[in-house]
Amino acid sequence: MAHLAAAVSAADSPAPRDIVVVGAGQAAAQAVGAIAGAGHCGRVTVIGDEPVAPYQRPPLSKGYLKGAVDAERLRLRSADWYEQHGVGLHTAQTVVSLDRRQKTVTTSGGRVHSFDVAVLATGSRARKLAVPGTDLSGIHRVRTLADIDGLAPGMVAGNRLLVVGAGFIGLELAAVARGLGLSVVVVESAPRCLGRVAAPETAAVLARAHEERGVRFVYERTIVGFTGNKRVESAHLDDGSEVPCDLVVVGIGAVANQELAAAAEIDCDNGILVDLDGRTSDPSIFAAGDCTNRPLGRDGTRGRLESVHNAIEQGNLVAAAVLGLPRPKLDVPWFWSDQYDLKLQMAGVAFDPDRLVVRQGPNGSGFAAFHLKGSRVQVVEAIDAPAAFMVGKRLIASGREVRDEHLADPEFDIKQLMRAS
Template identity: 45%
Template sequence: MRIVIVGGGQAAASMAARLRAKGHAGPLTVIGDEPAAPYQRPPLSKAYLLGRMDIDRLTLRAPEWWRDQEIALHLSETALSIDAVGRVVTTDRGTHGYDALALTTGASPRRLPASMGGDLPGTHVIRNLADVDALAPQLHEGRRLVVIGGGYIGLEAAAVARKSGLKVTLIEAAPRILGRVAAAQTADLIRALHQAHGVTILEGTGISRITGEDRVDGVALTDGQQIDADLVIMGIGVLPETGLAATAGLHLDNGIATDLHGRTSDPSIWAAGDCASTPWQGGRLRLESVGGAIDMAECVADNMLGYARDYVPKAWFWSDQFDAKLQIAGLNTGHDQVVERAGQGDHAASVWYYRQGALIAVDALNDVRAYMIGKRLIEGGISPDPATLATVPDLRALLA
């Protein structure tokens, strides 16, 4: 069986490794449009941007591993279209026939439109190596940075820039930062962390446009303010890469729609990672996380080989900001109650989410014990009484 994987990220690397580990001995091809072999993305906006991690440490597999596993790794090659009837992928370098095809095309960062200055020199996004390699030389002490967007990517970029000595202003159009992904209590903790390090945060403030002639010189706000800037980072979310899937006529719904096995509307085409959505609680779920990419890719690899295993999302995330680590277990969607616990040390606390009396997620800032115990409780389907959770001196008692 000829298997082709399109996409050169974490999901592609995990899927290829799983296929070989599970005994697939046939032709296996990975097609990626970047010049670098599959690498870790989370450190890009953290250690790599700070210059504390080089490309060799980012890379997921050494060159000899791909060779030893007899995996044809095609880099700097862009897939253009899929002939689902003939089972052929056409790229800018040729064609690849397949018996089974997996799409791990990931997601692309949103930009403000050109009419709002989103294409001016000095504007940046953070998604891949090229983005960060273009941004890193611009982070000089004393320069003025405006970050647009108060999600995790924007906040991480703000933290790195501030640590590099820049004057940083973060602008969020919604009433508060982390509005889509976290409770107000978690947002309060992260806001206090950033303000303690000198980041200016403007919430409930819209962008009129990024200003400048030949390059960025500021950001005009809808309330009439003008924020001077030497560079701008747009952290306003991502969109799943579905263009290639569309050429094959695949069903799209919050990404490339798959069934519980990771199979798309074409029985010979599969999808995994940030580009794919899976059935979940009567709707569709698309996880943008390393853990989700690995778990789904491995499940799809198994199912390509006939295991018929349902993919069960296991949500866990993390975010490093300044010297603090935010760890998240579970999905807080639809929560109706929140319990906050103080932790030990600076900026340490945990936020616990309940839905109809069931514990569904926990955010733990500088509190590894809360994260580990919360994760075990959620995975075990154990929901301590919220009042007990709020007052118990030692969280370990909840595991008893």
């Protein structure tokens, strides 16, 4: 962390000529777009390990898996954008080493790219389930376009899907699978779904929606192994029970891809440590997106944010810092999830809330949960309640004090709070 403070002194250095971006996801695409949009006339090189140009990931487990969105529509930039803007895009190449002294990166094919500034947008990878039988066919993780392409053939009516993990990915896939006619069982080691990311009241609304549509939850159980004849046929739980299945999706979290940075002795701790501008402990190297551990609060709180908003915001912050431009305005972190016909929207980060205020819309329509510290909102979670979400997000940004009864009363026009803030 001491290195980060020292790195800030280089913020006023001249704009670099050659920029290398390692990674080709949302954060990389955003940073490159912002750099090109600012008129940077030096060389920009993007190196990604997937065989395709940068694309959107959120639709993978929703519209793309259902066949409602094709691969072309996933692209973040048109096929010819990179050439038109003088950006060298290198796909299907893995960067295996970063030499800070020589200011070079080397790919698995032996190609060396030099840089004045490097941006690490290496993302994250799905956490592995380390139990016997995971090498059987039919067991999937979902992180990339190729992952979904491998899963899709098994998503047919009548098949039995086992989802391991009741986080956002697991619940979204369960919703898609039920819509396609699969039977679904979700196994979760915690006592409820969304245990690490949402209030119990919010999680209960979503769990009930899944159960009403036929999803079966098995809580406080873990997978100890899979069996089958080449292809998975059954999952074994820690209580001795079995869950027959034709298909398994493992969604138990993600791990930051920090190994390249760590090997180059850049400070890491559950992600690449960066300052507010995305600068690492090396003043010539920045990082953005899922791979970073960034400042979150005024009190020095840090953490990882795996979201489209974070990737876009950090991409813009890094581009501005690299080019010596003013820092863009920061936004309240936000996130969304689509499950069936329900839309969950969340904003803020819960540092140390002391209570929860729930708002249930008139006639049972719309739901919102507000996490408060004192009289200020830290987080809002809204299901089919866009007004409550927008008001909560605005209250978080302004820090304005609010009365619990105004948040909770469905007859109170909550938009008045947004106008006042």
